[in-house]
Amino acid sequence: MKFTKLEDKDRNFFDQNGYLIVRNALDSDMLARVTAACDRIVEQRYDPDNPDRRASYPDVLPEDEVFLPLLTCETTVPLVVQLLSFNLRFAKSHLIYNFPDPPEAKPSTDWHRDFRETPFDLGSHRYPRILIKVAYQLSDTTRLSGNTVLVPGSNNYTRLLKIPAGQNDPDNAIELELNAGDAFFFESRTWHRVGLNRTEVPRKCLMMGYSYAWISPLDYDVQPQWLLEKVTDPIARQLIGAEKNSQKEIDYSALMEWAEKYGLQRSSEIDFERWSAGRNAPAEAR
Secondary structure (H helix, E strand, O other): OOOOOOOHHHHHHHHHHOEEEEOOOOOHHHHHHHHHHHHHHHHHHOOOOOOOOEEEEEOOHHHOHHHHHHHHOOOOHHHHHHHOOOOEEEEEEEEEEEOOOOOOOOOOOOOEOOOOOHHHHHOHHHOOOOEEEEEEEOOOEOOOEOOOEEOOOHHHOOOOOOOOOOOOOOOOOEEOOEOOOOEEEEEOOOOEEOOOEOOOOOEEEEEEEEEEOOOOOOOOOOOOHHHHHHOOOHHHHHHOOOOEOOOOOEOOHHHHHHHHHOOOOOHHHHHHHHHHHHHHOOHHHO
16 A cells, blocks of 8 residues: 555644545546446435435445455545554445435434444543544535535534534534545544535445454444455455454554554554643643
8 A cells, every 4th residue: 555644734633623635535537437336336226216315325345346446545544544543444335325305305413423332332521533434525515415514623522512502503514515536534523414415416425434453343244255355455455354363353464564664653652642742841831
C-alpha cells in the first residue's frame, strides 16, 4: 500500500470535528467501475415500491471483485491507519442509494452514534473512537441530496445530543456538498442521521468501515473462501481476517511493518504525548 501522509492540520480537524473530506479519492476509472458495480447490485435488489426511498445493503464487499482494491485505497486507508492504529481490520461495507423523496417526506429524527450498543454500554462520557467509516461518493451532492447529516465536534461530546425545542436538528448540523469521486471520513462517536433527498436524482454512496482488530466486524463473521483466496496483498489479507496468529487473533504484522517503515505511531500514542506535554507545561502555559 502506497503511503499518503496525514497532515497535522487534517489530524487536528478530524480530532476536533469528527469528520474529514478527501477530494478526488477515486480517479475517474475507479469511480466508473465502482459505480457500475453498485448500480448492478441496486438494480437486482431494489424494490421501487420501498416506502423509505432508500436502498441500503450491508456486506457488499463479496458482491463484486471491483471493491477489493478499496480495502487498501491509497488516498484514504493510509489516513485511517494514522487516525487509529496499525492493529486494524475491515469492519463493514455498506452500499446506500437515497432516491428522491416525495414532497411530504419528513426528515429523519434518528440521530445516533455508530457501532451497535457501544455508546450505551460504555456511556457517552467514556466512549472512545473505535471505528472510522470512509464514505465514497458516487454522485455529486448538494445540501439537498440526502447526504449524511453530521454534527461537527459531536465526537467529543460527553453527553447525549441536545436538540433545541421545536427543531429536528442541532443548530450546527451540516450536510456536506461533495463531488462524485470525493470521500469523507467520520468516526463512531460523531452524531449523524440519514439525509432527505429533495433533488431529482439518487444520491449514491459506498461506505467502507475500519475498526480495531480485536473488535468483531459489523456485517460479517467470516469472508467467503473465494475472497480469502483471491486477496494476496498482505495488508488486505490482514484487514479481511485471512491471517491469524497462534492465538487465532488477527495477525497485524503486515500493517505494523508498513507503519514502522514510515515512522508512524498509533493515534493513542500521539494523544498520550500531547497529554503528557500539557501536564508537564508550566502552569501559566496551560
